[in-house]
Amino acid sequence: MTTAAAPVPAVAVPAPRRTSAVRGRVTVNAVMVAMILYFLLPFWWLVVAASKNNDALFSTAALWFHSPGSFFDNLQQLFTYNDGEYLRWMGNTAIYAGVSGVGATAVATLAGYAFAKYRFPGRNLLFSSLLGAIMVPATALAIPTYLLLSKVALTNTMWAVILPQLLNPFGVYLVRVYVQESLPDELLEAARMDGAGELRVLWSVALPTLKPALVTVLLFSMVGTWNNFFLPLVMLNNDKLFPLTVGLQSWYQGALIQSGANALFTLVIAGSLVAIIPLIVAFLLLQRYWRGGLTVGSLK
Amino acid sequence: MSLLRQQGPALAPSSPAPAEPLGVRAVGGKSGRRTSGLSARARHRGMGLLLIAPFTLLFLAFLVAPLAYAFWLSLRTSTLVGGDHFSWFANYKQTFTDPQFLSGVRRVVVFGVVQIPVMLVLALLGALIVDEVTSRLAKVFRMTLFMPYAVPAVIGALMWGFLYSPTFGPVNSLSHALGLGKVDLLSHGLMLTSLGNIVTWQWTGYNMIVLYAALQGLPREVYEAAKLDGAGQIQTALRIKIPMISSALVLTLMFTIIGTLQFFTEPRVLEPTASQVISPDYTPNLYAYNLAFQYSEFNYSAAISFSLGAVVFIGSYFFLFATRKRSGLK
Numbered sequence: 001m002t003t004a005a006a007p008v009p010a011v012a013v014p015a016p017r018r019t020s021a022v023r024g025r026v027t028v029n030a031v032m033v034a035m036i037l038y039f040l041l042p043f044w045w046l047v048v049a050a051s052k053n054n055d056a057l058f059s060t061a062a063l064w065f066h067s068p069g070s071f072f073d074n075l076q077q078l079f080t081y082n083d084g085e086y087l088r089w090m091g092n093t094a095i096y097a098g099v100s101g102v103g104a105t106a107v108a109t110l111a112g113y114a115f116a117k118y119r120f121p122g123r124n125l126l127f128s129s130l131l132g133a134i135m136v137p138a139t140a141l142a143i144p145t146y147l148l149l150s151k152v153a154l155t156n157t158m159w160a161v162i163l164p165q166l167l168n169p170f171g172v173y174l175v176r177v178y179v180q181e182s183l184p185d186e187l188l189e190a191a192r193m194d195g196a197g198e199l200r201v202l203w204s205v206a207l208p209t210l211k212p213a214l215v216t217v218l219l220f221s222m223v224g225t226w227n228n229f230f231l232p233l234v235m236l237n238n239d240k241l242f243p244l245t246v247g248l249q250s251w252y253q254g255a256l257i258q259s260g261a262n263a264l265f266t267l268v269i270a271g272s273l274v275a276i277i278p279l280i281v282a283f284l285l286l287q288r289y290w291r292g293g294l295t296v297g298s299l300k
Numbered sequence: 301m302s303l304l305r306q307q308g309p310a311l312a313p314s315s316p317a318p319a320e321p322l323g324v325r326a327v328g329g330k331s332g333r334r335t336s337g338l339s340a341r342a343r344h345r346g347m348g349l350l351l352i353a354p355f356t357l358l359f360l361a362f363l364v365a366p367l368a369y370a371f372w373l374s375l376r377t378s379t380l381v382g383g384d385h386f387s388w389f390a391n392y393k394q395t396f397t398d399p400q401f402l403s404g405v406r407r408v409v410v411f412g413v414v415q416i417p418v419m420l421v422l423a424l425l426g427a428l429i430v431d432e433v434t435s436r437l438a439k440v441f442r443m444t445l446f447m448p449y450a451v452p453a454v455i456g457a458l459m460w461g462f463l464y465s466p467t468f469g470p471v472n473s474l475s476h477a478l479g480l481g482k483v484d485l486l487s488h489g490l491m492l493t494s495l496g497n498i499v500t501w502q503w504t505g506y507n508m509i510v511l512y513a514a515l516q517g518l519p520r521e522v523y524e525a526a527k528l529d530g531a532g533q534i535q536t537a538l539r540i541k542i543p544m545i546s547s548a549l550v551l552t553l554m555f556t557i558i559g560t561l562q563f564f565t566e567p568r569v570l571e572p573t574a575s576q577v578i579s580p581d582y583t584p585n586l587y588a589y590n591l592a593f594q595y596s597e598f599n600y601s602a603a604i605s606f607s608l609g610a611v612v613f614i615g616s617y618f619f620l621f622a623t624r625k626r627s628g629l630k
Contacts (some may be wrong), residue, residue, distance in 0.1 A: 011547070024533070027619040028429055028432075028433060029437060031425070031429070032429060032433075032437055032438065032441045033437075035422075035441065035443075035444075035445065036440065036441055036444045038501075039444050039447065039448060039501065039504075039505070040444055041463070042456070042459040042460060042463060042501070043447070045459065045462070046459055047465055049462065050482050052627030057468065058467065058468050059468075061470070062462075062463070062468060062469055062470035062473070063470045063471070067601075076593075094447060105360060106354075107355050108355070110351040110352070110355065111352050111354070111355035113351060114347075114348045114351035114352045115352070118344055118345075118347055118351065119344065119345065119348060120344075120345045120349045120352065121345070121349075123348070123352075125598030126352065126356065126359075129359070130359070132613070133359070133363055135558065135612065135613050135616045135617065136363065136609055136612075136613055137366075137558055137561065137562045137608070137609055137612045137613075138562070139562040139564055139585050140562065140585075140605050140606070140608045140609030140612065141362075141363065141366055141367070141602060141605075141609070143370070143588055143589065143592050143605045144366035144367060144369060144370030144373075144602060144605055144606070145362060145366040145370060146592075147366070147370065147373060147592075147602065148365055148366045148369045148370075148599060151369075158346045163358075163361075163362065164362045166358050166362075167355075167358040167359060167362045167363060169359075172355060198343070198344075198347045202351075223450065226452065226549070227451075227452035227453060227454075229452065229453060229454045229565050229568075230564055230565065233568075234589070234593070244452070245452045245453075245455070246454075248454060248455065248458065249454050249458075249568075249569055252458055252461075252569070252572070253572050255575060256572045257572070266406065268458060268463070272455045272458055272459065275452070275455060276450065276451050276452070276455055279450040279451070280447060280450050280451075282441070282448045282450075283446070283447075283449075287443075296356065
C-alpha cells in the first residue's frame with residue numbers, strides 16, 4: 001500500500017543547485033514561449049484576417065475574429081475573381097515547381113554521381129567552377145539571363161522560369177558529397193561483377209542508397225522555385241503565366257492603387273493563406289527527410 | 301536567393317579531395333575477364349561525360365553565357381544620339397561613382413551590420429535550446445521557428461506590411477493603447493528596422509536548423525567530460541558547443557551576407573505602400589532592376605548587376621580564405 005518504504009533513487013543534486021536549475025528551466029521555457037508567439041504572430045493574423053470581410057478588415061481589432069462567416073465567401077471570391085486567375089497561378093506555380101524541381105534533381109544526381117565515381121576530361125576544372133558558381137548570387141544572374149533569353153525570344157514563356165532553375169550547383173555538390181560518404185566503390189564493383197551495365201548500376205544500386213539526399217535536393221529545389229519572386233518577375237509580362245508570388249504582389253499593388261475600400265485586400269489575404277498551406281504541410285510531413293538531408297556532409 | 305544556399309555546413313567537409321581512385325582503376329584491374337583495360341577506361345570516360353553532359357550544358361547556358369553576355373553589354377553604351385558603341389569601362393566608372401548606387405550599398409551594409417548579428421544570435425540561442433531541451437515545447441518551438449522558411453518572401457513581406465499598416469495594423473493600436481502615441485513603422489526612421497524584422501522572422505529558423513544539425517553532429521562524450529570538470533550548461537554551451545560549431549557559424553554568416561547584398565524582395569513588396577521612403581535605388585539590386593525595367597538602361601544595369609555579382613563573389617572568396625581555419629576549408 002504505502003510507498004514510503006520503496007527505495008527512492010537518491011538525487012545527488014544539492015539544494016541550491018536544484019533551485020538554480022529550476023530557475024534556468026523556467027527562463028528557457030519563457031524564452032521559447034516568447035519566441036513561439038513572435039514567430040506565430042503573422043500566421044495568426046493571416047488566419048484571423050482571412051475570416052473577415054472587407055469592412056471588418058479595416059474597422060475591427062486586427063488580431064481577433066469578427067465576422068468568421070466571411071471566410072468561405074473570401075475563398076469563393078478568391079477562386080472566381082477574374083475568371084479564376086488565382087487557380088491558374090496556382091497551376092503555374094505547381095508546374096514551375098514540379099518541372100524545375102524534378103529536372104534539377106535529375107541533373108544534379110547524374111552530375112554529382114559522375115563527379116564522385118567517374119574520371120573524365122575536364123572534371124577538375126568543371127568541379128572548381130561549380131564551387132565558384134555556388135557563390136554567384138542568383139539575383140545578380142537574373143537580369144543578365146533575362147537579357148540573354150530575350151535575344152532568343154524565350155522571355156515571357158514558361159521556359160524562361162523553368163530552364164534557369166534546372167541549374168542547381170549546390171544540389172550537385174550535395175549529391176557528390178553524399179555519394180562519396182555512402183556509396184563505396186566495392187558495392188558498385190560487386191554489381192558490375194554480376195554483369196550489370198553502368199546505367200543499371202546507377203539505377204538499381206546507387207539511386208536507392210541516395211534517396212535521402214535526393215529527397216532533400218528535390219524538396220529544396222521545389223521550395224526554391226515555389227517561393228521565387230525575382231526571376232519570374234523579371235521574365236514574365238503576361239499575367240496568365242504568373243506564379244502565385246508575382247500574382248499576389250500584382251494584386252497587392254492593384255489594391256493599394258485603388259486605395260482603401262477595395263475587395264482586393266481580402267483576396268490578397270485569402271490568397272496568401274491558401275498559398276502557404278501546401279508548403280507548410282509538405283515540410284511537416286517530410287520532416288525526417290529534410291532534417292536528415294541538412295546534415296548530409298556536415299562535419300562529423 | 302537560392303534556398304540551398306544556406307546549407308552552409310555541408311560546404312565544410314571535404315575541400316574536394318583530389319580525384320579519388322575511381323571505378324576506372326578497379327575495373328581496369330580485372331579487365332582481362334570481360335574486356336580490355338583500354339576499352340573499359342574509355343567506357344568509363346564516356347559514361348562520365350554522358351552523365352555530366354546535362355549539367356555542363358545548363359552551366360554554360362545559364363551561368364557562363366549570361367555572365368559573358370552581361371559583361372559584353374556592360375562594356376557598351378547606347379544613346380539616342382551616339383547609337384550603340386563600345387565604351388570600355390565607362391559604365392563601371394559610373395557605377396562606382398554613382399551616388400545612388402553607393403547610397404544603396406551603404407544602406408544594405410548598415411542593414412546587415414545590425415540585422416545579421418541579431419538573427420544569428422537568435423538562431424544560435426534557439427539551436428542551443430533545442431539541442432539541450434527535449435520537451436514537447438522544444439519540439440513545437442523548433443517547428444514554429446522553421447515555419448516562416450516555408451513562406452515565400454513575398455507573402456512574408458505582405459503579411460508584415462499589413463501588420464505595420466498605420467490604418468489597420470495592430471502595432472499602431474497597441475502603441476496607442478500603451479500611450480506611446482502614433483508609431484509609423486513605414487516611415488523614414490523605422491523602415492530599415494521594419495525590413496530587418498521581416499528578414500529576421502523569415503530566416504532565423506532556417507539558420508537555427510542548420511546550427512542545430514551541426515550541434516547534433518558533435519560527440520556527446522565531450523559534454524560528459526565537461527560536466528565532470530564541473531562545467532554548467534551555460535559554460536558547456538559557451539566554451540565547448542559554440543567553438544565546435546564555429547565552421548557552421550562562419551558559413552551561415554557568409555551565406556547570410558550573400559543574401560543581404562542581394563536584398564530585393566521585401567523592399568520591392570513594400571515599395572508601393574511606402575513610395576516616399578523606398579526609392580527606386582533603395583538597394584543595389586532594386587536599383588539594377590529599376591534601371592533595366594523602368595528606364596531601359598540595360599547597359600548600365602548590366603554593369604551594376606555584374607559589379608554586384610563580382611563584389612559578392614570576391615568578398616565571399618576572401619571571407620572563406622580569411623576564415624579557412626575556422627570554416628574547416630583548407
